[in-house]
Amino acid sequence: xxxxxxxxxxxxxxxxxxxxxxxIFNELIPFSWRLDDNETGMMKWTPTTDMLETEAEYIVxxxxxxxxxxxxxxxxxxxxxxxxxxxxxxxxxxxxxxLRSERSFGxxxxxxxxxxxxxxxxxKATFKEGILRVTVPKAEKSKRKSVPIE
Numbered sequence: 001x002x003x004x005x006x007x008x009x010x011x012x013x014x015x016x017x018x019x020x021x022x023x024i025f026n027e028l029i030p031f032s033w034r035l036d037d038n039e040t041g042m043m044k045w046t047p048t049t050d051m052l053e054t055e056a057e058y059i060v061x062x063x064x065x066x067x068x069x070x071x072x073x074x075x076x077x078x079x080x081x082x083x084x085x086x087x088x089x090x091x092x093x094x095x096x097x098x099l100r101s102e103r104s105f106g107x108x109x110x111x112x113x114x115x116x117x118x119x120x121x122x123x124k125a126t127f128k129e130g131i132l133r134v135t136v137p138k139a140e141k142s143k144r145k146s147v148p149i150e
Contacts, residue, residue: 047108049083058114058136065130072127074134076120081136084109116141 052059062083064072072085086107117139125134 047110049110049112051112057138058118060112060132060134060136062110062132062134063130064127064132067130069127072132074123074125076118076123076136079114079116079118080111081114081123081134082109082111083132083134 048063050061052061058081060081060083064085066087067085071087072083075082084107087105114136119137119139122137123134125132127133
């Protein structure tokens with residue numbers, strides 16, 4: 001089944017080509033710097049995130065190399081887990097002979113809508129070797145109760 005897309009006429013076919021190429025490259029590179037939505041040239045950082053589900057909890061793992069615990073903030077409200085932080089560039093080093101030096105710095109925010117009710121006050125997080133692991137316990141499901149007919 002095909003997806004319906006709103007037609008948006010444009011005066012510059014080259015901008016459509018650029019947008020499509022950006023989309024393709026963003027899908028190919030999971031951990032990357034990308035142009036922001038309004039294409040101002042500002043970059044944003046999207047860390048790789050994995051989410052697992054067990055019978056009792058959700059486990060979210062986020063790759064955050066170069067950050068420390070103090071650079072990360074975790075919030076949980078109304079079944080939404082939000083993880084945000086920022087990598088800050090402390091110094092810029094220019095050395096003779098370097099043609100290019102690539103480092104990734106910037107802010108990020110990930111919000112994950114969890115599909116089942118959770119116990120917000122029991123959420124736990126650990127941070128080790130650049131991997132943030134957030135464990136979110138599920139709320140107990142209400143059990144079916146048989147109702148006798150009188």
